[in-house]
Amino acid sequence: MSAQLIDGNLLSQQLRAEVAQRAAALTAQGKQPGLAVILVGDSPASQVYVRNKVKACQDNGLHSVLEKYEASMTEAELLARIDALNADPKINGILVQLPLPAHIDAHKVIEAIAPEKDVDGFHVSNAGLLMTGQPLFRPCTPYGVMKMLESIDYPVRGANAVVVGASNIVGKPQAMLLLQAGATVTICNSKTRDLGHHTRQADILVVATGKRNIVTADMVKPGAVVIDVGMNRDDNGKLCGDVDFANTKEVAGWITPVPGGVGPMTITMLLVNTIEAAERS
Numbered sequence: 001m002s003a004q005l006i007d008g009n010l011l012s013q014q015l016r017a018e019v020a021q022r023a024a025a026l027t028a029q030g031k032q033p034g035l036a037v038i039l040v041g042d043s044p045a046s047q048v049y050v051r052n053k054v055k056a057c058q059d060n061g062l063h064s065v066l067e068k069y070e071a072s073m074t075e076a077e078l079l080a081r082i083d084a085l086n087a088d089p090k091i092n093g094i095l096v097q098l099p100l101p102a103h104i105d106a107h108k109v110i111e112a113i114a115p116e117k118d119v120d121g122f123h124v125s126n127a128g129l130l131m132t133g134q135p136l137f138r139p140c141t142p143y144g145v146m147k148m149l150e151s152i153d154y155p156v157r158g159a160n161a162v163v164v165g166a167s168n169i170v171g172k173p174q175a176m177l178l179l180q181a182g183a184t185v186t187i188c189n190s191k192t193r194d195l196g197h198h199t200r201q202a203d204i205l206v207v208a209t210g211k212r213n214i215v216t217a218d219m220v221k222p223g224a225v226v227i228d229v230g231m232n233r234d235d236n237g238k239l240c241g242d243v244d245f246a247n248t249k250e251v252a253g254w255i256t257p258v259p260g261g262v263g264p265m266t267i268t269m270l271l272v273n274t275i276e277a278a279e280r281s
Ligand SMILES: Nc1nc2c(c(=O)[nH]1)N[C@@H](CN(C=O)c1ccc(C(=O)N[C@@H](CCC(=O)O)C(=O)O)cc1)CN2
Pocket: 048, 049, 052, 095, 096, 097, 098, 099, 120, 140, 141, 169, 231, 239, 258, 259, 260, 261, 262, 263, 264, 265, 266, 267
């Protein structure tokens, strides 16, 4: 393997140790940070993610509540729960696990969260603050990716960055964070013609499409940093990303694995955002 691995579990361990210290300091002042996690429905993947979020809180000294609801919960019921959590002084961060069932308008739900408790950074106010270079909360996955680049001392300023995927959760905020760090950014989407033409220009390539093997080794510039945000299952049911890892690792300079790459960093940055919310409150 020529590429160096960027280990999200290892980096998370280091960052979570700092989180635990900050949580302990807040708790000593009677301000233990608190996170509310809401899950609607029974998606097995979402169940794993929310369980891991709550466990990460427990392991690092944050208070957490997990509210699980049937898929039949109405939008009005969910909005009422968010109102109550907005008013709860023990709760600094509120997170509604996505995706939501189709009968619930996710935009409406996200806009109901008080922006100062929106630790996912998805509220339009927080998206606007990020866009204008004054972020309150950076969305957790793109924030984690920036920490991974920092961990390898990568000179983002002046680099060509290509983001494949333009979702509100990852692609768009990722492009903003890279732009603000001084990269020249290209965002590719499902309509992009000749994706490889763009990805081959990338010093930093972030792939977040949910499509297995959308990026193959021939689409990667030798020595590039390849960050795989995808979370898929291969034909044997094993977790894998969007990048053909086995072949791309022979071309890239750095690469993130799946599992053990960006996923754990998403949860780590959620803890960081919750601490920041508590410190501000
Ligand atoms: N409200 C939110 N919903 C969703 C978000 C989000 O940031 N906020 N992101 C994704 C899912 N996600 C976080 O919720 C997430 C995905 C994956 C992981 C992770 O740790 N993955 C592990 C593997 C876990 C497994 O065994 O299945 C890894 O990559 O090593 C954490 C969080 C969509 N929804």
